[in-house]
Amino acid sequence: AFTEEHTLQFYFTALSTPLPGLPVYSIVGHVDDVLALDKESKYLILKCLSVYQLKFACYMVDDGSMSGYLEFGFNGKDFIVFDKERLVYIPATHEAELITQKWNQQKFSRHQNRDLIEKECTAWMKKYFHHGKFYFEKNVPPQVKITEKASGGVTKLLCHVYGFYPRDVDVKWMKNGIDEVYSDEAKQILPNTDGTYQIRASVEVTPRQGDSYSCYVDHSSLEKELIVPWEAKRSSSLYIVIAGFGVLLW
Known part of the structure; x- marks a missing residue:
């Protein structure tokens, strides 16, 4: 027997310097593999990173339980992972250690990120499923x-x-x-x-x-x-x- 699982994922990508034909930042969201949000802008410019990526997601199974994660990337590689249970940032590389030390001193941002996963992402998930209930509840045999x-x-x-x-x-x-x-x-x-x-x-x-x-x-x-x-x-x-x-x- 299967426990049905659905996923809401968001991907944020930002460039420090505008490149011809590319947006300075983009936001893409998927419910399972269905595109739910696709947004880009040429007006936000970051000064500290070349290519900055953020990915967060929440999971909902048919018993109503929720889980999720929040990860940061730099130039296409894993950079920092947020542990929502312990409320700490964990460096994925030596270069990220100094940043995680500073971030871990910011209690408000750590609680804010946990709420992002457990509350806001959950609310968005329910919203998307309400509007696409027929699509996501369908059963098609193989x-x-x-x-x-x-x-x-x-x-x-x-x-x-x-x-x-x-x-x-x-x-x-x-x-x-x-x-x-x-x-x-x-x-x-x-x-x-x-x-x-x-x-x-x-x-x-x-x-x-x-x-x-x-x-x-x-x-x-x-x-x-x-x-x-x-x-x-x-x-x-x-x-x-x-x-x-x-x-x-x-």
Whole structure:
């Protein structure tokens, strides 16, 4: 069973010196992977940093609990992390140590940043979800496509899971319906242009008589886990899942 999680993220970027064709600062906000705010200006100029970045986010799960973080960057690298539980700034580099010492002496700003994560971000999250309730509460079941490529006695199996919403999904290859097949290839969930998501899981196997392989998919839109078998000597199989049931299309 999945615990549904939603994220509100803001990214602030500022330049110390204006560059042709670039804004001096920009603010971008996303609810999950949906653009919620995109703002830029050419009127704010900072004198102390070349490229200054700030990222903060809050998370809301379906039991109503909240969490979040606040991070600072400099020239594309981690610089300072704010620990909201201990109310302290933690340097990520030696260059940031002096600044964190000064910031940690400012009690008001530390409490203000905790409120930014726990109160203001939460309020914005609820506002965005109120206006986009239909979109964020939708459930779209995944489609699954299995392909294979054999070379030198080794077969590479690819399980492509796509068109699902919300984002969280569990995809893995199973052998004989019991053992998970290890793969050193990272699985990454990617957004689609229609607001849904996709993910690919691949493994290299040496098929032996009596062995079976299947792609295991678990998603909140499904009544139960989906187990799609790999059928040898077929180039691909396409499964469309509707309301928790699998329909095989040839």
